[in-house]
Amino acid sequence: MNCLIRQTYRLLLVLSLLPLLSGCNNEDDVAAIFTGKTWKLSRLTDKGNGAPFYSGIWNNNRDMEESLNKLNHETSYFTLEFEGEELDGELMGAKVSGKGVGATISGTWDADGKSKALTFNLKVSGTENDALGKAFIKGLQNVYKYEGDIHSLTLYFKDGGATRVIGLTPNK
Structure with missing residues (x-):
């Protein structure tokens, strides 16, 4: 009986050490998160604010209504698409494109799955006259x-002294 108890203790000891022997990967799979879908703007607000949009985007209610109508009913406006794949821990072919209302963006992107750092090198084409479109593009820059993950993406940006967020969800 003593022999059986000792063997059981040894087995439990070995099993308890297994988590220590296996490495833990706290790094995001950035290619899976960003690519393979079109991301659509869902909010543009101050960090920590529950409101969907920060104050000062629109000059008047008419402009706000027009922007929100475009946001809610036009699937091609206020979007981002990421290309790229991970190969041996490196992001390859990392291109990004997007659209406000009157302007488009294109360029490259780089994300670090461990630190969550994200950088864009963007070129804006066209003229953006929509107030929400201007704020969206300025934020991306x-x-x-x-x-985030494959279901929801939050991008953080500085705007003067404020930290703001762009919330995105997959376009349906």
Whole structure:
């Protein structure tokens, strides 16, 4: 009986050490998170604010209504698409494109799955006259980090002294 108890203790000891022997990967799979879908703007607000949009985007209610109508009813406006794949821990072919209302963006992107750092090198084409479109593109030009998964993406950017967020969800 003593022999059986000792063997059981040894087995339990070995099993309890297994988690220590296996490595833990706290790094995001950035290709899976960003690519393979079209991301659509869902909010543009101050960090920590529950409101969907920060104050000061629109000059009047008419402009706000027009922007929100475009946001809610036009699937091609306020979008981002990421290309790229991970190969041996490196992001390859990392291109990004997007659209406000009157302007489009294109360029490259780089994300670090461990630190959550995100950088864009963007070129804007066209003229953006929509106030929400202007705020969206300006925010994208100043992004410095991300949070999220395949269902929801939050991009953080600096705007003067404020930290703001661009919330995105897959376009349906």
